[in-house]
Every structure is written in C-alpha cells, then in structure tokens.
Amino acid sequence: MDIPELPPDISFERLPHTPEASDFAFEVKRAAMGPHIIARWGWDEAFQRNFHEQRFRDTPFCRIMLKGQAVGTIALTALADHLRLDEFYLLPAFQGRGLGTRILKHCAAIADARGWPLRLRYLKWNPVGSLYRRHGFRGIDETEIHFIMERVNPPV
Numbered sequence: 001m002d003i004p005e006l007p008p009d010i011s012f013e014r015l016p017h018t019p020e021a022s023d024f025a026f027e028v029k030r031a032a033m034g035p036h037i038i039a040r041w042g043w044d045e046a047f048q049r050n051f052h053e054q055r056f057r058d059t060p061f062c063r064i065m066l067k068g069q070a071v072g073t074i075a076l077t078a079l080a081d082h083l084r085l086d087e088f089y090l091l092p093a094f095q096g097r098g099l100g101t102r103i104l105k106h107c108a109a110i111a112d113a114r115g116w117p118l119r120l121r122y123l124k125w126n127p128v129g130s131l132y133r134r135h136g137f138r139g140i141d142e143t144e145i146h147f148i149m150e151r152v153n154p155p156v
Contacts, residue, residue: 001060001076001077001078001083002014002062003062003074003076003106003107003110004110006102006103006106009066009067010064010065010066010099010102010103010106011065012062012063012064012065012074013062013063013065014060014061014062015056015061015062015063015073017056017057021056021061021063022052022053022056024063024070024073025052025056025061025063025073025087026048026049026052026056028072028073028089028090028091029052029073029087029089030048031089031091031092032072032089032090032091032092032095033089033123033126036123036125036126037123039125040123040125040145055086055087059075059077059086059087060075060076060077061073061074061075061087062074062075062076064090064103066094066099071090071091071093071094071099072088072089072090072091072094073087073088073089074086074087074088074089074103074107075087075088076107076110078114081116081117082111082116082117082118082119082150083107083110083111083114083116083117083118083119084118084119084120085104085107085118085119085120086120088100088103088104088120100128100131101131101135104131104132104135105135108135108136108151111151111153112153115153116153117150117151117152117153118137118150118151119140119148119149119150119151120132120137120148120149121143121146121147121148121149122146122147122149123145123146124142124145124146124147129147129149132149132151133149135151136151136152137149137150137151138150138151
C-alpha cells in the first residue's frame with residue numbers, strides 16, 4: 001500500500017520493479033542488516049541476493065526520503081485483519097536519531113485510523129526489539145529466528 005507523507009520532511013516513494021530499485025533496496029538491507037546476518041550466518045552474497053529478489057517481487061517496497069535524500073526502505077501491507085510492517089531498514093548514518101521512532105509512530109497511526117493492529121517481525125538477536133516494545137508492541141509468536149510482534153489499537 002502507499003504510505004502517506006510524514007510532514008514536514010519525510011516521504012515514501014513506491015519502488016518500481018526495476019533492477020536499479022531492487023539494487024537500492026538490497027544495498028540498504030546489506031548496510032542495515034548485514035551485521036546482524038553476518039553474526040549468525042556470515043554473508044552468502046548469492047543466497048542473500050536471491051532471497052532479496054523474491055521479497056522484492058512480493059512486497060510493496062518504498063524508499064524512505066528525508067528532505068529529498070534516500071535514507072532507507074519500508075513496506076506496509078494491508079492484510080485481511082491487520083497491517084504488516086516489513087523491510088523497515090534505515091541506513092546506518094540515519095539510525096539512532098529518532099527517525100525510526102517517527103516512522104514507526106506514523107505507521108502505527110495509519111493502523112489506528114483503520115482500527116487494525118500493526119504487526120512486524122525481527123531477528124531475535126537484533127536489538128531493535130527494544131524500540132518496538134517501547135512503542136506498545138507485544139510478542140504474539142516466534143519462529144526459530146524471528147520474534148513476531150503486534151501493536152493493537154489502542155495499545156495495551
């Protein structure tokens with residue numbers, strides 16, 4: 001789904017299914033998630049590229065723009081009974097500055113306006129979980145490698 005702008009300075013541009021757009025999204029993921037992936041499995045370029053290409057075809061990626069500068073990726077998908085937040089990666093130079101919090105609150109407000117929960121998943125060893133818990137997300141499930149979290153409307 002399209003994500004509305006976040007005034008005064010953040011916009012979300014839907015990425016077309018082109019090699020250039022896919023390469024951009026892959027490089028953002030490598031920069032943001034590479035250290036977490038390498039810590040567990042190392043970096044297998046062919047595997048990571050193939051996995052990314054499958055996700056890129058099936059997920060509505062957007063480029064996060066801050067004052068006209070590309071700073072990350074995000075996808076927000078409307079499902080039958082909730083919104084799913086995926087591929088939310090900020091380039092390292094833009095992490096830890098409150099930008100992720102602003103965008104997370106924006107996505108939560110979109111879900112709240114629909115009266116739906118917002119769900120996401122993240123690697124168990126990624127410290128981003130503390131951000132999600134601070135903003136009302138609670139664990140609802142897990143896999144071998146992911147925690148699956150949900151923020152209900154209103155947060156409990």
